[in-house]
Amino acid sequence: MSAADDVPLIRLAGITKTYGEGEVAYQALCGIDLEVNAGEFVAIMGPSGSGKSTAMNILGCLDTPSSGEYLFRGIHVERLGRNQRALLRRHSLGFVFQGFNLLARTSAQENVELPLLYRGEVAPERHAAARRALARVGLNGWETHTPAELSGGQQQRVAIARAIVTQPDVLLADEPTGNLDSKRSHEIMKLLVELNRDQGITILMVTHEPDMADYARRIITFVDGAVASDERRNGKNGASR
Amino acid sequence: MTSVVLSAFLLALREIRRNLMRSFLTVLGIVIGVAAVVTMVTLGNGATRAVSEQISSLGSNLLMVRPGQRLGPGRDSAGAPAFRKADAELLRSQIGGLKEVVPVAGSAVTVVAGNNNWSTTVSGTSNGYLPAGNWQIASGRAFLDDEERAGKAVCIIGATVRRELFGTRNPLGDEIRVKSFACQVVGLLVAKGQGAMGMDQDDTLLMPLATVQRRLTGNQDVSSLMISLHDGADTPAIMARIRSLLRERRKLADNEADNFNVMDTKQIAETLSGTIRTMTGLLGAVAAVSLLVGGIGIMNIMLVSVTERTREIGIRLAIGALEHEVLLQFLIEAVVLSASGGLIGIVLALLACIGLSAVLSMSFLFDPSINLLAFAFSAAIGVIFGYMPAQRAARLDPIEALRHE
Incomplete structure (x- = not known):
């Protein structure tokens, strides 16, 4: 990641997103400029409808902006096609969702192996990597359990294991603690901080809970589709920057 | 992938x-x-x-000539005169390209051997019946010339008749009773199995034509003529010639329908x-x-x-x-x-x-x-x-x- 020294990992310039056309057009994002460097732990906050989820979808290469530039390690994401963005997600991004989004009736092990499957890795390597990732999130011995047999906190840990098993550059977490009680939420946040600190994974996290945002070293607040504030501070539990 | x-x-x-x-x-x-x-x-x-x-068990290029109009509903054979042995000889001498012309006189009989009896069909015919009908002799022999001429009481039996009357025993030389006379078994046919319509082809008994005419039917009638053709013969043309020759011989006027029918068995199959x-x-x-x-x-x-x-x-x-x-x-x-x-x-x-x-x-x-x-x-x-x-x-x-x- 030598490129990270001179080129920021993520650079948004004048990003807009408009849904619909004509009279019913709704501008979710109106000109976002943003840079994120490798290794940052960023919390994105803001009220409902402020555009934070839209921004997250664009950052996660799931959606394309209506205008503006999105450079991911110098690559113009807005110019990529659907499949090219899928490949970018496959190789560089990891996702954690509010609703966990694990495959039902599928063991934790198989859920974690899924991204490796699409990378074309052979079975023995998949198994070993998935076990390592599950161990990393503290789920040794739970490999064969299906999501229905796991608690919410454990499910989210499986989801995090799935996100990090490919050793991505960026972990995108959309309200990762939204469905968890306070105790589990803090456990998850501590896990994310550790991953950020120990493995240098850049984390972008959407949350509406100030408690959770406190773990991040940088808090970006969205209001009405624009960045209202962008403050850097010392995160709890020693996030890296 | x-x-x-x-x-x-x-x-x-x-x-x-x-x-x-x-x-x-x-x-x-x-x-x-x-x-x-x-x-x-x-x-x-x-x-x-x-x-x-x-088709192949019938023998290739086989024609059947029967008195009466064609098969099917309204078939009328009652009034039609039967053939004679002379008809067969006439066809053989008048029409080229025929391999065999075999007269057949059929009769349904009950045959008895020892304690067993069996109802079957007797075909009175000549040795030409065997190649024409694609039959082979499994054991024994075909008819001798003087047996055919004199109408001796000899017979060749099909596999089913043999099974019903003799079981697995060798029937050659044994006698079977047909109506009032005893008849010596001189040959056994190779089994052919079931025919297309589900009938048993092996349920058959062959005797010289003269034997059947003299001892069973009591007349000179021939119930059908079996005609086998050479390979590559022009079947429709030969059928037409047979038809015109028979019409002439049976003295049919131009406006009268045939009182016989010529059937190509291969075509039927x-x-x-x-x-x-x-x-x-x-x-x-x-x-x-x-x-x-x-x-x-x-x-x-x-x-x-x-x-x-x-x-x-x-x-x-x-x-x-x-x-x-x-x-x-x-x-x-x-x-x-x-x-x-x-x-x-x-x-x-x-x-x-x-x-x-x-x-x-x-x-x-x-x-x-x-x-x-x-x-x-x-x-x-x-x-x-x-x-x-x-x-x-x-x-x-x-x-x-x-x-x-």
């Missing part, structure tokens, strides 16, 4: 097992369609082969096998409609499956599955579904064929190509009817799909 295919295959099996009842009902159309096609074609092949065996082919084709077409309906059933259930699993598709797309990988996954699922239907159908068809060929006493002809074809066709149905749902899955917007409840 291979790991994606393998995992899609395993996933498809898991999904089918999870929805076992639904999957079974879905593939029922394919099962019935494939079973029907394979059964029809297999039985049709068996029937066609039975007919072609019949060919017509019969043509009919079987048509029936097979027709039933095959009905089965093909069943396959089409089965395919639509698969498409329907795959669409349901895609809707049910929208979230799963969203997850796969989000973590970096390419469009064609998702497409492949659902396509494989559709093919596994339809191909397993095809397999079940083939197994059912084979069971049905084994059962039916026993009931219809027909030979069971396993044809690997139709089974392979039916299997490939059922898999192709999966591809054709699974494509649209799979494409729908592949084209989902990952954001929308993840939000789907």
Whole structure:
């Protein structure tokens, strides 16, 4: 990641997103400029409808902006096609969702192996990597359990294991603690901080809970589709920057 | 790529097992369609082969001339005069290209040997009957010239008559009683098996023509003429010449209908096998409609499956599955579904064929190509009817799909 020294990992310039056309057009994002460097732990906050989820979808290469530039390690994401963005997600991004989004009736092990499957890795390597990732999130011995047999906190840990098993550059977490009680939420946040600190994974996290945002070293607040504030501070539990 | 295919295959099996009842009902159309096609074609092949065996057992290029008008409803043979032995000699001398002209005088009799008796048909004929009817002598001999001339009490028996009267015992030299006279068995025919209409060809007894005429029927009538032609003979032309010669001899005026009929046995057998082919084709077409309906059933259930699993598709797309990988996954699922239907159908068809060929006493002809074809066709149905749902899955917007409840 030598490129990270001179080129920021993520650079948004004048990003807009408009849904619909004509009279019913709704501008979710109106000109976002943003840079994120490798290794940052960023919390994105803001009220409902402020555009934070839209921004997250664009950052996660799931959606394309209506205008503006999105450079991911110098690559113009807005110019990529659907499949090219899928490949970018496959190789560089990891996702954690509010609703966990694990495959039902599928063991934790198989859920974690899924991204490796699409990378074309052979079975023995998949198994070993998935076990390592599950161990990393503290789920040794739970490999064969299906999501229905796991608690919410454990499910989210499986989801995090799935996100990090490919050793991505960026972990995108959309309200990762939204469905968890306070105790589990803090456990998850501590896990994310550790991953950020120990493995240098850049984390972008959407949350509406100030408690959770406190773990991040940088808090970006969205209001009405624009960045209202962008403050850097010392995160709890020693996030890296 | 291979790991994606393998995992899609395993996933498809898991999904089918999870929805076992639904999957079974879905593939029922394919099962019935494939079973029907394979059964029809297999039985049709068996029937066609039975007919072609019949054709060859008749001997090639065989004509039958009988008194009376042609077979079928309203057949009128009562008033028609029978043939005489002289008719056979006339045809032989007047028409070229005939291999044999064999007069046959038939009579239904009960024959007795020891404590056994058996009802069969006696054909009074000459040695020419054997090559013309494609018969071979298994043991013993044909008639001697003086036996034919003098009408001696000798006979050649078919395999069924031998079994009924003598069991496994050698009948040569033994005597059987036919009506009031005793008749010596001089020969045994090679078994031919069942004929096209299900009759037993081996249930037959041959005697010299003169013997039958003198001792059984008591007249000089010949009930039919068997005419075998040389290979490559112009059958229609010869039939026309036979017809005009017989009309002349029987003194029929121009406005009178024939009081005899000339029948090409090969042609009859060919017509019969043509009919079987048509029936097979027709039933095959009905089965093909069943396959089409089965395919639509698969498409329907795959669409349901895609809707049910929208979230799963969203997850796969989000973590970096390419469009064609998702497409492949659902396509494989559709093919596994339809191909397993095809397999079940083939197994059912084979069971049905084994059962039916026993009931219809027909030979069971396993044809690997139709089974392979039916299997490939059922898999192709999966591809054709699974494509649209799979494409729908592949084209989902990952954001929308993840939000789907």
